[in-house]
């Protein structure tokens with residue numbers, strides 16, 4: 231009995247030790263090196279779509295989620311459009327994302343929609359078609375640019391947009407962004423190559439087009455997004471091929487500026503209005519199965535900034551569930567943890583090295 235208890239205690243200690251948080255608010259993985267563990271990462275991503283429509287109630291909702299779930303690590307996919315058109319609460323919003331980074335281990339990445347004001351500031355001619363939110367691509371348009379895919383712009387234009395974004399981040403002291411997602415999850419090989427060349431490490435664009443769980447996007451999205459059935463709610467992080475944006479892509483891979491491939495983080499739990507809290511919990515459990523089979527995985531919860539108040543209850547409920555899962559699985563030596571997108575990439579490569587060692 232005693233030896234049983236002590237084995238259990240060692241397991242619990244190892245698991246809890248792995249959750250030690252270092253001075254930068256990042257979960258310190260190096261202290262659990264005695265035993266190689268696979269981890270199920272839970273990322274929580276905010277999409278800044280219309281920062282001017284973010285009310286103080288929405289900002290409070292984000293604050294509530296941060297306070298209620300201290301283990302949670304945001305990746306705010308922030309949008310420089312907050313500085314190219316009138317955004318009443320931009321200072322408060324900016325302070326919030328910086329506070330999350332400085333005090334709660336968050337990452338600040340980038341989310342871009344092809345708005346006229348943004349393109350004008352980047353020195354690009356605005357286009358109002360096609361739209362990813364229409365019954366068909368033909369004759370579709372969006373005069374705001376919100377649903378126009380970034381992928382229709384040329385590489386030269388994309389570089390200009392990304393350069394404007396980097397300069398804006400620098401000016402506003404938002405740091406060097408490493409994670410990227412374009413509006414409506416649009417991407418292409420060209421765009422993936424462009425983000426890699428512009429210093430990004432992680433793409434958060436892969437989106438399940440099916441309706442196994444949650445709602446689907448409009449028909450034109452399916453034609454323009456570039457995703458197909460090879461992306462599902464069970465997709466795991468993968469290296470982005472030079473030949474295909476899909477999980478089935480093979481080597482050679484698109485290299486980031488640090489010499490390693492860029493990693494795609496599939497949007498397993500879609501986004502706020504599309505999914506119920508039960509959907510998100512079920513998808514989490516599907517990924518927990520990978521972890522139990524000793525395979526690293528990651529789920530992604532995503533929420534828009536401008537309707538955070540509306541969905542506060544739903545996300546608070548799901549995060550309560552995740553908090554419980556972290557503790558209950560730790561007792562069984564299964565590591566579930568909240569991670570930023572950049573730390574998932576780091577873990578992905580560490581896991582790859584460990585798997586190779588294991589094969590020898």
Ligand SMILES: [Zn+2]
Pocket residue numbers: 277278279341343412413414
């Ligand atoms: Zn968006």
